[in-house]
Amino acid sequence: MIPDIRFDEEWVGKFLESLHHPQDWGNWQQFKMALAAGKSRLVESFYGLEAPKHLPSLEVFPHQFETAQTVIEKMNGKAILADEVGLGKTIEAGLILKEYMIRGLVKKVLIMVPASLVTQWCRELNEKFYIPAIEQRKKPAWEQIDVAVTSIDTAKREPHAAVIQSIDYDFIIVDEAHKLKNKKTKNYQFVKSLKKKFCLLLTATPVQNRLSEVFHLISLLKPGHLGDESSFEQKYKQEDAQHELNQLIQKVMVRNRRSDSGMNWPKRKVETVPIFFTEDEKALYAAVSSLKTKWRGIAEGLAFTTLTLQREACSSKEAVYMTLKNLIEQYEYHTGIRDDLAEIMALINNVNINSKAEQVLSLIQGSDDKMIIFTEYRATQLFLQWFLGQHGIKAVPFRGGFKRSKKDWMKQLFKDHAQVLIATEAGGEGINLQFCHKMINYDLPWNPMRIEQRIGRIHRLGQTEDVEIYNFAVQGTVEEHILGLLYKKIGLFEDVIGKLDDILEQLPGDQVEEHVANILLHSDSEGEIRVKLDNLSAVIAE
Amino acid sequence: MNRTEIHRYLKQFFLENDSPILEESDSHLHIQLSVAMDKALMNRPFYWHYIEKIGGQPAPYQLTLITDAEKADESIKGEKIHFGSPRLHQIFQTATQLGRYALLYEAVSPAGNSLPLKPWLVLNGNISYCCDHKKDRFFSIGLSLITGEMINDAAEQLKNKQFQVQIPDYCFTISPVIMPEAGLERIRKYFIQQLEQEAHIWAEEAVERWKADEELLEAFYDGEDEKPDSYYQEKEALRAQYEPKIDIDIINGGLFYCHRHPLDA
Numbered sequence: 001m002i003p004d005i006r007f008d009e010e011w012v013g014k015f016l017e018s019l020h021h022p023q024d025w026g027n028w029q030q031f032k033m034a035l036a037a038g039k040s041r042l043v044e045s046f047y048g049l050e051a052p053k054h055l056p057s058l059e060v061f062p063h064q065f066e067t068a069q070t071v072i073e074k075m076n077g078k079a080i081l082a083d084e085v086g087l088g089k090t091i092e093a094g095l096i097l098k099e100y101m102i103r104g105l106v107k108k109v110l111i112m113v114p115a116s117l118v119t120q121w122c123r124e125l126n127e128k129f130y131i132p133a134i135e136q137r138k139k140p141a142w143e144q145i146d147v148a149v150t151s152i153d154t155a156k157r158e159p160h161a162a163v164i165q166s167i168d169y170d171f172i173i174v175d176e177a178h179k180l181k182n183k184k185t186k187n188y189q190f191v192k193s194l195k196k197k198f199c200l201l202l203t204a205t206p207v208q209n210r211l212s213e214v215f216h217l218i219s220l221l222k223p224g225h226l227g228d229e230s231s232f233e234q235k236y237k238q239e240d241a242q243h244e245l246n247q248l249i250q251k252v253m254v255r256n257r258r259s260d261s262g263m264n265w266p267k268r269k270v271e272t273v274p275i276f277f278t279e280d281e282k283a284l285y286a287a288v289s290s291l292k293t294k295w296r297g298i299a300e301g302l303a304f305t306t307l308t309l310q311r312e313a314c315s316s317k318e319a320v321y322m323t324l325k326n327l328i329e330q331y332e333y334h335t336g337i338r339d340d341l342a343e344i345m346a347l348i349n350n351v352n353i354n355s356k357a358e359q360v361l362s363l364i365q366g367s368d369d370k371m372i373i374f375t376e377y378r379a380t381q382l383f384l385q386w387f388l389g390q391h392g393i394k395a396v397p398f399r400g401g402f403k404r405s406k407k408d409w410m411k412q413l414f415k416d417h418a419q420v421l422i423a424t425e426a427g428g429e430g431i432n433l434q435f436c437h438k439m440i441n442y443d444l445p446w447n448p449m450r451i452e453q454r455i456g457r458i459h460r461l462g463q464t465e466d467v468e469i470y471n472f473a474v475q476g477t478v479e480e481h482i483l484g485l486l487y488k489k490i491g492l493f494e495d496v497i498g499k500l501d502d503i504l505e506q507l508p509g510d511q512v513e514e515h516v517a518n519i520l521l522h523s524d525s526e527g528e529i530r531v532k533l534d535n536l537s538a539v540i541a542e
Numbered sequence: 543m544n545r546t547e548i549h550r551y552l553k554q555f556f557l558e559n560d561s562p563i564l565e566e567s568d569s570h571l572h573i574q575l576s577v578a579m580d581k582a583l584m585n586r587p588f589y590w591h592y593i594e595k596i597g598g599q600p601a602p603y604q605l606t607l608i609t610d611a612e613k614a615d616e617s618i619k620g621e622k623i624h625f626g627s628p629r630l631h632q633i634f635q636t637a638t639q640l641g642r643y644a645l646l647y648e649a650v651s652p653a654g655n656s657l658p659l660k661p662w663l664v665l666n667g668n669i670s671y672c673c674d675h676k677k678d679r680f681f682s683i684g685l686s687l688i689t690g691e692m693i694n695d696a697a698e699q700l701k702n703k704q705f706q707v708q709i710p711d712y713c714f715t716i717s718p719v720i721m722p723e724a725g726l727e728r729i730r731k732y733f734i735q736q737l738e739q740e741a742h743i744w745a746e747e748a749v750e751r752w753k754a755d756e757e758l759l760e761a762f763y764d765g766e767d768e769k770p771d772s773y774y775q776e777k778e779a780l781r782a783q784y785e786p787k788i789d790i791d792i793i794n795g796g797l798f799y800c801h802r803h804p805l806d807a
Contacts, residue, residue: 002738003745003786007730008667011642011792016723018643019797026641028705029558031794034641035666035697036551037634038793040543040625042668042678046744054626076674076751076783103676130628168782195775197782198674223776224758228765 043103047073051098051129058128060095061461063256064088068095070254077198078221080177080253082205085453086460087256089202090121093173094129100198101131106170107146109133110194113175115151119404121175122149142167156190170197177201180220181213192220205449211236214249222252266437267466268459272483273363275355275474284347285313285477287340288320293524295337302327302337307478307520311376314474315443317351318379324348356472357387360440363470364393364420370436373422374454376443381422384442388420395420398431407431433457437465442472444482446513451487478520481529486516489537512540543625549609552623552630555637569610570618575602582636583629644796646705652712659709659799661687661718663725664696667792669733673748674783683732684804685725687718687797692732699804715799722797733790745786752784 018024026034043050049069052060064087071079071092077100083089100106111133113121118135125133125147136142136150142163152174155164172194174180180188180201199221215232218225226232226248236245258265277285292306305327312319324345331337364371373395375381381397388395396410396418414421415435436458445451459467471487473479519532543551552571553563560576575583580602581590593600606620607629623630647659663685668678684696693699709715720728759780763773 001742001745001749001786003671003742003788005734005737005788005790007733007790008792011795012726015643015726015795019645019722022645025643025645025707025796026794027707028644028646029554030637030641031644031646031705031796032641032701033551033555033558033637034639034794036543037637038666038668039680040634042680043676044678044680046671046675046677056624056626057622073675076755078783104670105672105674105676130626130631132628170782192772193775195779195782197779219762222755222758223772224755224760224762228762 041102049095049099050102051095054098054102055129058091060091061088064092064095067092067254067256068099071096071200072099075252075254077171078196078200078252080201080203080217080221082203082253082255084255084257085204085456087258088461089204090124090175091128092254093200093202094125094131096200097125097171097173098129098131100171106198108167108169109147109171109173110155110164110167110169111147111149111173111175112152112155112191113149113173115153116400116404117175118149118151125149152187152190156186161190165193168195168197172196172199173202174200175202176204177217178203178205178213181216183216183219188216188220196221204453214245218249218252225252266459266463268455268469269466270469270471272471272473272488273359275359275472277355277474277476278351278353280347280351280353281313281355282476284317284320284344284351285310285474287344287347288313291340291344292521294340299331299334299337302331303521304517307517310478311443314477314479315356315375315377316354316380316383317348318383319377320344321348322379354383354387356442356474357384359472360384360442361388361391361393363440364388365391368419369438370414371420372433372436372439372458373420373442374439375422375424376445378424380442381424384422393420394418395422397421398423400424431457432460432462434460434462437463438468438470440470440472444471444473444479444487446482446516447510448487448512449510481520481533482516485530485533486537489534512536545610545624548623548625548630552607552609552633555633559640564604567614569612569614570606570608570620572620573605573607575605577602579636583632638793642794644794644798646707646796647709647713647715647799648801649704649706650710650713650801652710656712656714657801659713659715659801661715662696662798662800662804663687663722663729663795664700664798665726665729665792665795666697667790667795669737670789670791671742671744671786672789673745673786674751675744675748677744681733683729684798685720685729687720687722687725688716690720690728692729693804696804700798700800703800703804705798709799713801730790737788742786748784748786752780755780755784 049065049072051068052058052065067081067083071077071081077096081089081092083092097106097109111121118137122133122135125131131147133147133149134145136145136148137154140148140150140154140160142148142160154160174191180191182188201217201221211233215226215229226245227235235241288306288309291309292303295302305323309320309323312323324341328338328341328345331341360373373384375384378399381399385395385397394417396413398407398410398421402410410421411431411433414433421433421436439454439458441451441454455467455469471483473483515536516533519529519536523529523532549568549571553566556563556571556573556575556579559579561579562574563571564574565572577600580586583605584603590600592598606618607623608614608618608620609623611622621627621629650657664683666682668680670676670678682695682697684693684699685691718725756777759773759776763769766773
């Protein structure tokens with residue numbers, strides 16, 4: 001066959017024109033220099049990667065290089081990148097995009113990422129890849145901007161959606177693509193409506209959890225790759241078709257794991273730090289716990305809140321106080337409950353020592369190393385900052401809700417001026433702190449994925465030291481259950497890297513959280529909790 | 543281009559464009575930009591607009607480029623330049639624009655009798671084979687506008703000769719027998735003939751990939767009487783992704799009046 005051939009008529013036209021109206025003629029030296037410049041951008045092979053030659057200061061790890069090459073040469077530029085946290089999916093995406101741009105196959109690019117990561121993506125593309133990516137927020141100029149970075153929420157709204165849909169994008173990237181698993185959502189429909197010549201979907205969550213989710217994600221990228229919906233479900237419900245399905249998935253998905261990235265990863269040293277409550281703290285915890293069954297049948301909501309209160313009591317009295325205050329307002333007209341709550345309030349006032357905070361202090365004072373403390377509660381965060389300040393230790397707060405500029409500022413403060421960074425849960429995503437190698441899980445989330453994300457902040461490419469993780473667990477409380485009966489049993493903290501992946505493929509993190517809450521809520525004795533958690537860990541670790 | 547080549551290229555580029563090198567080492571260049579180069583490279587249209595409006599004294603920037611960051615003295619502050627850096631890209635772009643078209647005469651100095659100069663049409667460029675992958679092939683074609691003879695590697699043959707923008711003393715040009723427009727047409731036909739004889743396995747393979755994906759797409763929407771927009775959208779996307787085509791792009795070219803045949807040393 002002979003493909004269509006296009007000759008450079010534009011050059012010809014201008015050349016002939018200038019023969020009649022002499023202008024813009026270059027001299028001999030200029031002519032030779034133009035030729036050298038023009039020649040330098042030619043790529044003489046279909047295969048291999050040019051991009052690294054253009055990016056001498058970028059450290060590209062072997063698995064990233066291979067991923068980029070596989071996506072371009074074997075997957076034809078349409079793929080799901082599903083590396084574990086910390087392996088550099090952004091670098092892989094940047095390499096692929098750069099390669100296509102160098103080769104002139106891609107010009108118009110749309111990158112959709114969570115709103116909190118827009119600035120960071122832009123900066124990485126500009127600084128690391130010299131790709132002139134521009135943030136599109138309030139007054140976007142979709143037509144004029146070649147490489148636009150935005151959030152799906154902005155893009156899917158009118159008037160933007162219609163403009164975006166009318167543009168012929170050459171390349172589309174969606175970060176955190178696991179949020180696109182439900183085909184009924186507006187986000188899904190929007191991404192589906194775009195013309196996808198080359199396309200990358202990035203996700204850190206393994207996608208094999210639910211069959212229908214796998215189906216929808218892949219159908220977004222490459223409709224028909226897994227057949228149509230009804231035949232897909234029939235076929236792959238059977239166990240023996242699993243292998244075939246996995247092979248199909250691997251044709252469009254790259255998933256690198258730390259364990260097989262072929263690198264010498266720093267070790268994870270995990271230490272459980274048992275915390276022993278003071279008598280006052282014990283009294284508070286016991287009082288809170290008694291609420292769980294006492295008002296059964298009368299105030300059902302209270303039982304569930306008890307779980308929260310118990311976890312807060314393990315964190316700080318400040319955290320308990322906030323929830324308790326709200327409860328007192330809520331049960332203002334129920335004398336019995338109100339009195340119980342008032343009693344707990346009195347117990348709060350008795351607590352003068354926070355055993356966990358004391359433990360933090362002794363860990364920090366022992367060395368000059370930087371330390372990240374993760375807590376689930378803002379009240380605890382504030383308390384800890386104050387508490388450490390009292391002892392002459394500088395700490396900076398970090399929250400997901402901070403604006404990007406504030407996040408950067410806090411990160412810089414931490415790097416240059418403070419020994420401690422105290423982060424709440426939502427602060428985890430999208431910040432890299434590999435200059436620090438010690439971390440305290442001051443209280444533990446019940447979703448194992450979130451723990452992995454926490455650890456991923458420091459245990460990532462660029463970390464040169466072994467990573468030390470301290471898990472705090474107050475003895476005789478829910479924390480001991482979670483840590484001792486669940487996380488340890490399933491081997492969450494063992495140095496077997498990639499282990500969490502296997503776990504989450506069995507059971508997604510949010511489901512674990514749900515199961516745990518149910519067990520704690522509906523068990524009447526320690527023994528019952530123990531047995532049920534044992535069962536759960538057996539199921540997961542299977 | 544390696545570091546040394548880039549260094550040499552930059553130095554030549556600025557000297558060529560009236561921008562003297564104020565200071566230099568093997569690993570850096572400190573340049574006083576000319577007004578034209580400041581306008582081309584420094585991206586400050588408002589400044590130039592303002593200066594020209596008030597008739598002020600222009601103060602073009604100086605620029606320091608570090609071509610070898612490892613060797614350069616640490617006290618030197620400047621932009622690090624390497625292959626792929628945006629500044630180099632910009633300079634290449636500028637260079638490409640400045641030398642895109644040429645009308646040049648071989649610099650000969652006749653001793654006595656006047657000499658004839660014969661016109662050659664020279665085109666440098668690349669043939670790009672595009673599908674979801676792409677590869678470029680460089681060409682440099684010279685066509686005698688007197689005899690119709692065509693030579694390959696014209697740039698290579700000419701590169702050590704000297705050319706100038708004005709016709710040298712005691713020389714005269716011979717008018718083309720083949721007009722430039724017809725010459726361009728000959729070269730175009732030559733390329734097409736040549737390409738028609740090539741085996742385009744790459745294109746056949748691309749079409750196979752295209753058809754395979756299209757079959758999946760058809761199956762996905764099979765049974766739907768009225769296909770949704772997304773079907774047509776996806777179909778179009780597959781075409782854009784895989785459809786093989788060949789682009790012949792010209793980097794630069796022009797008319798060269800040569801005394802000797804380019805293949806004669």
